[in-house]
Amino acid sequence: MSNHEYPGHAIPKPVIIGSYFTLLFLAAVMIGLSRLDVARFGIDWMDLHALKTCIIMSVALVMGIIVSMFLMGLRYENKLLNMTIFFSNFVFLFIFVLFTWVDTSFRGEVDPSFKEKINFTSPVKDEEPAAVQEGAAGAVIAAPAAEAKPAAAPASAAPAK
Amino acid sequence: MANATAGLPEHHVAHHFDTANQEFDSIKTGMWLFLASEIMMFGALFVGALIFLTLHPAAFREGANHLDWRLGAINTFFLLTSGLTMGLAVIAAQAGQQAKVRMNLVMSLFLASGFLVVKAYEYSLKIHHGTLPGRLWHGEGFHDPFVHVFYGFYFVMTGLHGLHVLIGMGLMIFALTRASKVQFSRSYFTPIEMVALYWALVDLVWVFLFPLLYLIG
Numbered sequence: 001m002s003n004h005e006y007p008g009h010a011i012p013k014p015v016i017i018g019s020y021f022t023l024l025f026l027a028a029v030m031i032g033l034s035r036l037d038v039a040r041f042g043i044d045w046m047d048l049h050a051l052k053t054c055i056i057m058s059v060a061l062v063m064g065i066i067v068s069m070f071l072m073g074l075r076y077e078n079k080l081l082n083m084t085i086f087f088s089n090f091v092f093l094f095i096f097v098l099f100t101w102v103d104t105s106f107r108g109e110v111d112p113s114f115k116e117k118i119n120f121t122s123p124v125k126d127e128e129p130a131a132v133q134e135g136a137a138g139a140v141i142a143a144p145a146a147e148a149k150p151a152a153a154p155a156s157a158a159p160a161k
Numbered sequence: 162m163a164n165a166t167a168g169l170p171e172h173h174v175a176h177h178f179d180t181a182n183q184e185f186d187s188i189k190t191g192m193w194l195f196l197a198s199e200i201m202m203f204g205a206l207f208v209g210a211l212i213f214l215t216l217h218p219a220a221f222r223e224g225a226n227h228l229d230w231r232l233g234a235i236n237t238f239f240l241l242t243s244g245l246t247m248g249l250a251v252i253a254a255q256a257g258q259q260a261k262v263r264m265n266l267v268m269s270l271f272l273a274s275g276f277l278v279v280k281a282y283e284y285s286l287k288i289h290h291g292t293l294p295g296r297l298w299h300g301e302g303f304h305d306p307f308v309h310v311f312y313g314f315y316f317v318m319t320g321l322h323g324l325h326v327l328i329g330m331g332l333m334i335f336a337l338t339r340a341s342k343v344q345f346s347r348s349y350f351t352p353i354e355m356v357a358l359y360w361a362l363v364d365l366v367w368v369f370l371f372p373l374l375y376l377i378g
Binding site: 006007008010011013016017019020023024027030031033034050053056057059060063064067068071072073079081082085086089090092093096097100101104105 | 181182194196201208212216218237241252347349354357369372378
């Protein structure tokens with residue numbers, strides 16, 4: 001497949017420099033977005049903070065694509081094997097993310113007795129500060145997303161014992 | 162292809178390869194496999210952080226708000242700029258410009274050490290404030306009972322990334338020694354290309370780490 005004269009590929013200098021400035025610009029966009037106070041827009045029918053998070057991470061994704069395409073030279077890669085390795089990697093990562101997220105997010109919804117089986121309740125949703133003391137790291141896994149609310153627990157109870 | 166530097170020996174293709182192309186392609190495929198395993202390793206941590214973010218957004222927000230985004234921004238600048246100098250080092254190596262290769266490698270080393278200095282300063286602040294993971298936690302003024310988990314992710318992810326920066330610096334020193342021993346050319350620039358690929362991975366991971374830990378809050 002690679003019967004050209006020289007090994008590898010030469011990424012043009014303007015591409016490297018252009019990518020660098022684009023990445024700097026996108027980093028500035030991310031920082032600007034994160035400084036934006038969405039509460040002052042006064043829109044309460046949608047979660048603007050979650051939207052902001054999604055937009056920031058999408059900008060990060062674009063930056064990641066620029067790094068892999070131009071700095072890592074995937075755009076110029078002529079070996080099908082290398083591209084297969086790289087892209088199949090992300091397919092597996094996606095499966096990994098999806099199944100782990102689905103599993104942990106909906107525990108207790110599919111099987112309501114789940115929480116009783118593992119014998120704890122999420123310290124976040126409990127109003128009694130005493131329950132917070134059970135807040136071991138293991139409890140993080142089982143708390144459904146909808147129930148994750150800020151709790152006014154004493155700071156001394158925060159660390160896992 | 163005018164080589165300004167003279168006297169350095171040319172690279173000879175290893176006896177178990179037929180051509181320079183075959184040698185380069187084999188090494189590069191091995192490098193991609195290694196990078197893929199690195200992405201999966203960091204991927205596991207990103208999955209954990211993502212799940213923690215969806216389960217406890219308030220804890221994540223509170224933890225992230227106690228990180229100084231300006232320090233993260235300085236480090237982003239250091240890493241992106243060192244990514245540029247590594248890219249330029251590869252171009253210089255392909256053109257056989259040994260002096261430019263060395264200059265770009267030294268600049269990358271300088272920027273990478275700047276990254277580690279900022280990171281060390283940030284760690285010292287966190288240790289001083291007691292925002293340490295798990296049992297080591299003794300921070301005060303926090304409200305969410307899960308905020309220490311955020312700092313668990315923070316230290317493990319930035320610590321592993323910092324270790325990669327350190328290894329990358331070692332590889333740059335290796336590339337510098339190669340640059341003083343072998344003449345690079347369009348036919349042979351493998352060490353610089355591989356170190357640059359590794360460094361681009363360090364950039365790639367930081368591009369996601371920075372917004373996740375510093376900006377989402």
